[in-house]
Amino acid sequence: MDFGLNFFPVIDPARKSAPEYYQETIKLAVAAESLGFEHVQTVEHYGSPYGGYCPDPVTLLSAIAARTSRIRLTTGAVIAAFNHPLKTAAKLSMLDNLSQGRLDAGFGRGFLPDEFGLFQVPMAESRARFAEMVDVCTALWSEDSVTWTGEFYRFGPVSLLPRPVQRPHPPVFVASATSAESCAAAGKAGHHLQVVPSVTSREQLREMLTAYREARAASDHPSRPRIQIKYTCYLSENRAEALETAERFERNYVDHMAGAVAGWAGTRSGQYPGYEKFVDKVRGYDFDAALAATKVLAGTPAEVRDQLAAIAGWYGDDLTVSIQVSPGHMPYEQSERTLRLFADQVMGEI
Structure with a gap:
């Protein structure tokens, strides 16, 4: 089992400013590299405290690239429907060059109706736009000249500059929230996978991972499949302190x-079956139930090691667990203590 560091800024600007958040994120990424973490990753969201401090993961990861030399840099994920593939491929390739070949390119469909409204993109197009984005980017990275005539984009001939360092292209990750079908498609295409257990049941996530692994094995791709699974993590030698902090920042x-x-509440989409239930799920959130279901890592180092052993038993020991140690407006010193405690007494003992 490998481990990475995940940044998802769910922050009220009144509690922590953007410059403060960015500087803390870079410092944590530098510390993560020194402690042996495999990757850092961040999201793409717009217009609200729910991820809005990171509208462009490439910009933040480029700043991290300038301060590091080994740790991999993962988009988790670029939202296909909100970006033109020619620009996306070029920006990601530039990051691969700036980092000397450390990019893992994660792509996602997006799922928030308000964000689709901001970009005036119909949610009904998200799956097709996602598929075309990934295909266009891999073509631009891999081929000397590309002429593209697709459902949404037409251009060319064009030769992408800069060419990515990693050949034939950087590893491609597909972010999937609840869809076994999407996981199977990613496996068949030979892509890697990003999942978030907090938004799905244990049984559903098992089905998703089984669909991915079986489809990838059947397609006989030469590279090793990589699966990133994301958790928030709260650690302390004092169990009560860890759980109090976890409940406050999970809330x-x-x-x-x-x-x-x-x-x-007012949106229905065949592209997103069951997503209308998100509103009720959020209203019914219960921290104790989430902890019991291991949707969050929290407690003493020994307890979190036990949680990770359970996760490996449920989902496989070939995972890369990506932890978030800086949720919300948590003070930097507390985030760094968690990171170092995890590296020393959790990661170092597994």
Whole structure:
């Protein structure tokens, strides 16, 4: 099992400024590299405290690239529907060059109605736009000249500059929230996978991972499949302190998520079956139930090691667990203590 560091800024600007958040994120990424973490990753969201401090993961990861030399840099994920593939491929390739070949390119469909409204993109197009984005980017990275005539984009001939360092292209990750079908498609295409257990049941996530692994094995791709699974993590030698902190900042996350998913109350989409239930799920959030279901890592180092052993038993020991140690407006010193405690007494003991 490998471990990475995940940044998802769910922050009220009144509690922590953007410059403060960015500087703390870079410092944590530098520390993560020195402690042996495999990757850092961040998201793409717009217009609200739910991720809005990171509208462009490439910009933040480029700043991290300038301060590091080994740790991999992962978009988790670029939202296909909100970006033109020619520009996306070029920006990601530039990051691969700036980092000397450390990019893992994660792509996602997006799921918030309000964000689709901001970009005036129909949610009904998200799956097709996602598929075309990934195909265009891999073509631009891999081929000397590309002429593209697709459902949404037409251009060329064009030769992408700069060419990516990694050949034939950087590793491609597909972010999937609840869809076994999407996981199977990613496996068949030979892509890697990003999943978030907090938004799905254990049984559903098992089905998703089984669909991915079986499809990838059947397609006989030469590279080793990589699966990133994301958790928030709260650690202390004092169990009560860890759980109090976890409940407070998980509640902050849920409160901001409630505002972000509110658009689902009046939205229905065949592209997103069951997503209209997000509103009720958020309203019914219970920290104790989430902890019991291991949707969050929290407690003493020994307890978190036990949680990770359970996760490996449920989902496989070939995972890369990506932890978030800086949720919400948590003070930097507390985030760094968690990171170092995890590296020393959790990661170092597994």
